[in-house]
Amino acid sequence: MITERFGSDVDARPAPALATQAPAVEVPERAYDLWLLGAVLALLSIGTVAIYASTATFAGQRFGDASYFLDRQIVFLGLGGFALWFGASFDYRRLYRLTYPLLLGSLALLAVTLAMPPLNGARRWIFLGPVTVQPVELAKLALVTYLAYSLRRKEEKVKSFTVGFVPHLVVCGLMMGLLLLQPDLGSSLILGATTLTMLFVAGARVSYIVLSVLAAAPIAYHLVVGTPWRMQRFLAYFNPEAFSHQEAYQFLQARLAMGSGGLTGVGLGESKQSLGYMPEGHNDFIMAPIGEELGFVGVAVVLALFVLLLWRGVRAALGARDIFGGYLAFGITMMFALQALLNVGVVLGVVPNKGITLPLVSYGGTSLVLTMFLIGLILNVGRRPVFGARDEADAAIPLIKRKRMRVRVAV
Numbered sequence: 001m002i003t004e005r006f007g008s009d010v011d012a013r014p015a016p017a018l019a020t021q022a023p024a025v026e027v028p029e030r031a032y033d034l035w036l037l038g039a040v041l042a043l044l045s046i047g048t049v050a051i052y053a054s055t056a057t058f059a060g061q062r063f064g065d066a067s068y069f070l071d072r073q074i075v076f077l078g079l080g081g082f083a084l085w086f087g088a089s090f091d092y093r094r095l096y097r098l099t100y101p102l103l104l105g106s107l108a109l110l111a112v113t114l115a116m117p118p119l120n121g122a123r124r125w126i127f128l129g130p131v132t133v134q135p136v137e138l139a140k141l142a143l144v145t146y147l148a149y150s151l152r153r154k155e156e157k158v159k160s161f162t163v164g165f166v167p168h169l170v171v172c173g174l175m176m177g178l179l180l181l182q183p184d185l186g187s188s189l190i191l192g193a194t195t196l197t198m199l200f201v202a203g204a205r206v207s208y209i210v211l212s213v214l215a216a217a218p219i220a221y222h223l224v225v226g227t228p229w230r231m232q233r234f235l236a237y238f239n240p241e242a243f244s245h246q247e248a249y250q251f252l253q254a255r256l257a258m259g260s261g262g263l264t265g266v267g268l269g270e271s272k273q274s275l276g277y278m279p280e281g282h283n284d285f286i287m288a289p290i291g292e293e294l295g296f297v298g299v300a301v302v303l304a305l306f307v308l309l310l311w312r313g314v315r316a317a318l319g320a321r322d323i324f325g326g327y328l329a330f331g332i333t334m335m336f337a338l339q340a341l342l343n344v345g346v347v348l349g350v351v352p353n354k355g356i357t358l359p360l361v362s363y364g365g366t367s368l369v370l371t372m373f374l375i376g377l378i379l380n381v382g383r384r385p386v387f388g389a390r391d392e393a394d395a396a397i398p399l400i401k402r403k404r405m406r407v408r409v410a411v
Contacts, residue, residue, distance in 0.1 A: 265295030
């Protein structure tokens with residue numbers, strides 16, 4: 001459990017008085033995590049090259065400009081670079097006070113999307129003239145911030161079912177419900193899995209987590225069986241050849257691309273599936289052109305970079321100088337890891353198609369900018385100093401002695 005255990009000597013006086021008596025000592029900031037930053041830049045570079053390679057032919061035919069998507073990706077990278085710098089520079093502990101405004105704002109935006117005109121059969125975007133905004137990306141930040149805030153305040157009650165477990169599931173369930181109405185099953189699964197993972201790390205009982213999964217199973221079954229197009233996609237997962245012209249078309253083209261790549265790939269710009277055969281090759285199925293042009297080696301490099309990102313993100317969480325920051329970094333890292341795992345699983349045919357992009361690699365506007373902001377927050381947590389005996393977020397808990405963090409599993 002990412003938490004700080006209190007010694008037996010606890011001061012009963014109000015926290016402000018204790019903070020006033022403690023000497024104000026400024027701990028120097030740590031250096032930025034260059035390993036994490038390097039992994040992010042490498043993923044962005046690979047993604048940018050793959051986006052251009054997979055869209056040049058299509059963009060030239062439809063827009064008369066082979067670099068149409070590349071130019072826009074570069075603009076998003078510029079905005080994302082500013083977002084990363086901002087996320088790494090400002091005091092992330094300000095999010096502690098903005099938890100509920102951020103949560104309510106994200107829920108409102110998710111509700112607004114339901115009134116928007118559909119795009120490709122889904123209402124996931126808010127159209128602001130030439131700009132489209134995808135509120136689910138803000139919802140990811142809002143949910144992780146809320147969980148970090150709540151788990152930090154309820155660290156001694158997290159094993160309680162009614163106080164430490166159910167409220168988090170209610171908030172997550174509300175977000176998942178709005179996403180399912182869009183519909184966006186993939187993102188709702190990511191939010192649910194992230195919530196359960198953070199609750200497990202915080203020390204929630206495993207029996208509660210298992211019970212919640214079992215309780216959600218009938219709902220998931222109804223969502224699949226009760227929705228014709230989801231049922232068709234589910235059947236296509238088991239027998240793709242029977243649905244080769246419909247639901248399984250994307251997967252079969254991705255499989256051809258991955259198989260054609262072999263060990264080292266056919267070479268950059270030599271992809272055959274990108275000549276109009278691979279739908280959404282720059283979005284959800286970006287790993288397919290990477291596998292075709294760079295082969296198994298390219299896919300292995302991308303996966304290794306995500307493993308590196310996971311390692312450095314967890315390391316930043318464990319080394320955080322306050323509980324809120326530790327949960328925040330851990331939740332963001334787990335969200336990236338789960339999203340990458342689900343995306344790669346879809347391309348390889350391990351799980352049914354869920355419409356999930358690959359973080360930092362897929363083409364994107366809102367998603368890329370907010371993803372880089374979240375990366376900045378991880379960098380921020382890893383280097384942020386603490387002022388005085390305690391930071392502002394920890395001022396609500398009176399304590400004198402701090403002990404090292406421990407991980408415990410409660411059944």
